[in-house]
Amino acid sequence: MIGVVSYLTFFLTMAGIMAIITLGLNLQWGYTGLFNGGVVAFFGAGAYGTMILGGPAEPGQFGGFGLPYLVALGGGILLAAALAWVVGLLTLRLRHDYLAISTFGVAVALESLARNSQWLTGGARGMRGFPRPFEAVIESNFLFGVVFLLIVLAVLALVWWGIERLVHSPFGRALRAIREDETAARALGKSPARLRLWSLVIGAAIMGAGGGLYVSYTAFVSPQDLLPILTFQIWAMLIVGGAGNNRGAVLGAVLIWGAWTLSGFALTRLVPDSMQLDAGSIQYILIGTLIVSMLLWRPEGLLPERISNTRNTTATKAAPTSNKE
Amino acid sequence: MTDAALSLAGLTRDFGPFRAVDGVTLDIRKGSITGLIGPNGAGKTTLFNMVAGSLKPSSGTVSLNGQDITGKPSEALFALGLARTFQIPRPFRRMSVMDNLMLAPPAQVGETVSGALFRRGRVAEQERTLHAKAEEILDFVTLAHLADHPAGKISGGQMKLLELGRALMGDPSVILLDEPAAGVNPSLTNILIDRIEQLNRRGVTFVVIEHDMDFVMRHCDPVIALAEGKVMFQGTAEEARVNPELLDAYLGAPA
Numbered sequence: 001m002i003g004v005v006s007y008l009t010f011f012l013t014m015a016g017i018m019a020i021i022t023l024g025l026n027l028q029w030g031y032t033g034l035f036n037g038g039v040v041a042f043f044g045a046g047a048y049g050t051m052i053l054g055g056p057a058e059p060g061q062f063g064g065f066g067l068p069y070l071v072a073l074g075g076g077i078l079l080a081a082a083l084a085w086v087v088g089l090l091t092l093r094l095r096h097d098y099l100a101i102s103t104f105g106v107a108v109a110l111e112s113l114a115r116n117s118q119w120l121t122g123g124a125r126g127m128r129g130f131p132r133p134f135e136a137v138i139e140s141n142f143l144f145g146v147v148f149l150l151i152v153l154a155v156l157a158l159v160w161w162g163i164e165r166l167v168h169s170p171f172g173r174a175l176r177a178i179r180e181d182e183t184a185a186r187a188l189g190k191s192p193a194r195l196r197l198w199s200l201v202i203g204a205a206i207m208g209a210g211g212g213l214y215v216s217y218t219a220f221v222s223p224q225d226l227l228p229i230l231t232f233q234i235w236a237m238l239i240v241g242g243a244g245n246n247r248g249a250v251l252g253a254v255l256i257w258g259a260w261t262l263s264g265f266a267l268t269r270l271v272p273d274s275m276q277l278d279a280g281s282i283q284y285i286l287i288g289t290l291i292v293s294m295l296l297w298r299p300e301g302l303l304p305e306r307i308s309n310t311r312n313t314t315a316t317k318a319a320p321t322s323n324k325e
Numbered sequence: 326m327t328d329a330a331l332s333l334a335g336l337t338r339d340f341g342p343f344r345a346v347d348g349v350t351l352d353i354r355k356g357s358i359t360g361l362i363g364p365n366g367a368g369k370t371t372l373f374n375m376v377a378g379s380l381k382p383s384s385g386t387v388s389l390n391g392q393d394i395t396g397k398p399s400e401a402l403f404a405l406g407l408a409r410t411f412q413i414p415r416p417f418r419r420m421s422v423m424d425n426l427m428l429a430p431p432a433q434v435g436e437t438v439s440g441a442l443f444r445r446g447r448v449a450e451q452e453r454t455l456h457a458k459a460e461e462i463l464d465f466v467t468l469a470h471l472a473d474h475p476a477g478k479i480s481g482g483q484m485k486l487l488e489l490g491r492a493l494m495g496d497p498s499v500i501l502l503d504e505p506a507a508g509v510n511p512s513l514t515n516i517l518i519d520r521i522e523q524l525n526r527r528g529v530t531f532v533v534i535e536h537d538m539d540f541v542m543r544h545c546d547p548v549i550a551l552a553e554g555k556v557m558f559q560g561t562a563e564e565a566r567v568n569p570e571l572l573d574a575y576l577g578a579p580a
Contacts, residue, residue: 162442165441165442166438166441166442169435169440169441169442169448170427170428170433170434170435170436170440170441170448170451170452171435171436171437171438171440171441172441173420173424173427173428174428174436176417176419176420176424177417177420177428179419180416180417180418180419180420181415181416181417181418183379183399183411183415184411184415184416184417185400185417185428186379186398186399186400187377187379187399187400187403187408187409187411188403188408188428188429188491188492188495189400189401189402189403189404189429189431189495190400190428191400192400198438202438244419305419307419307420307421307475308421308473309421309423309424309427309472309473310424310427310452
């Protein structure tokens with residue numbers, strides 16, 4: 001019994017982390033139309049940043065500062081945001097697929113950097129032994145799992161709250177205008193460069209938070225965590241759930257993570273031992289097929305964007321119209 | 326010079342070896358509805374784009390109410406009182422008609438991240454004011470009944486009215502209209518013309534690119550004609566009607 005609950009806790013924690021990252025992508029793509037093809041780069045910056053700041057020292061390696069958990073996590077988030085800021089400044093003039101290709105390139109470069117910079121990242125072996133948060137007070141593995149799930153859910157709630165506030169404000173309205181038609185938005189005095197940069201940086205910081213939570217949960221990070229598959233998983237979550245709808249993003253994250261996990265189980269059971277090594281590729285095919293099918297038959301996702309007036313406006317309608325003018 | 330809403334001096338734009346606009350010098354009189362005509366490829370839209378800041382001139386200057394705005398990016402001009410509409414309407418399709426309008430006013434408190442997150446009271450107050458203004462303008466352009474509709478789902482003519490409404494949210498002193506009557510059914514065209522004239526009486530200057538000669542003759546004064554990137558005619562609509570060179574430019578020179 002405790003095994004099942006324990007597994008469920010693990011599943012929900014991972015799904016929650018995925019949901020956080022998907023919300024970050026939703027701000028970028030769903031609301032601003034930024035085609036970020038390098039989600040994993042910002043996740044990775046958060047993960048490695050948190051590990052380097054908060055992890056144990058390794059001989060011959062930079063880092064291992066062993067800083068307090070929240071400081072390390074904050075540092076990881078800042079690193080992801082800083083990376084996005086640099087990438088954003090360099091790609092300000094790029095749109096659509098060009099932006100996707102260049103951000104994808106950044107992610108590949110980062111993976112290569114992590115694999116080859118022994119002195120900083122531990123190279124291909126990665127880095128392990130992130131001290132379990134609150135180790136002093138929580139001894140049981142099971143209890144830690146539950147507490148960590150609660151932390152992830154709290155971060156998810158905070159991110160949700162923040163993004164909802166942003167997208168239902170004049171700022172969010174301007175983001176959507178940039179997404180719909182940059183030329184028209186410029187003619188109305190909106191600065192696409194400023195808005196795109198903010199959206200990219202905030203979204204990346206959220207992805208970095210996902211990375212930081214991931215590394216402190218698994219206590220381990222390696223270049224394997226920086227492979228493009230994560231980018232595609234997050235995209236699948238957003239597309240299936242519904243871009244431009246935060247509920248959709250979270251729903252998509254839980255559904256796709258569930259499908260991914262179940263297909264993993266099924267494949268280990270069904271595929272003969274001799275082919276187990278190749279079975280993982282089938283999961284890739286499944287993710288790809290799912291993305292393509294959704295785009296063909298239900299491009300708006302399970303929970304489509306709702307086109308309504310900015311919330312402040314609707315609130316006004318209910319209120320008496322006779323006040324301050 | 327002081328009565329010029331827009332002053333262009335030697336405005337030129339090259340695309341590679343091709344000179345699309347060639348040393349255009351002209352003043353747009355404050356309070357006028359100036360018609361800009363000319364055959365296809367005469368450089369009208371290129372000229373518009375340079376004035377509106379979406380295209381940098383190769384040489385020459387533009388000033389708006391006496392202030393030099395040459396080379397200023399398009400996003401800087403709206404707040405200075407220069408608005409434009411597009412040849413093919415560009416509504417924000419997956420946004421409501423109301424949001425299309427409320428987006429427009431410059432310098433909104435809630436447009437910054439910190440304002441959106443932390444100055445909710447101030448933002449709500451500003452939104453109320455903008456909402457009231459947008460309702461008034463939607464009434465004016467006869468779109469009030471569509472306020473909550475996605476802007477992508479209204480008709481092409483209504484989109485032109487929406488673009489005018491969006492421009493009005495910035496209280497512009499000059500509005501550039503690129504083919505306002507093209508592809509619009511006559512009853513909406515009439516509304517559009519009526520609203521343009523009402524605004525004009527309130528002091529708004531219009532520069533209108535239009536191929537519909539009937540529209541130009543009836544509503545524009547003065548008329549400026551471009552051909553091959555140069556100003557070939559300036560005068561009243563009446564003079565334009567009988568100008569032989571202008572007829573040649575449109576219909577081809579007689580043999």
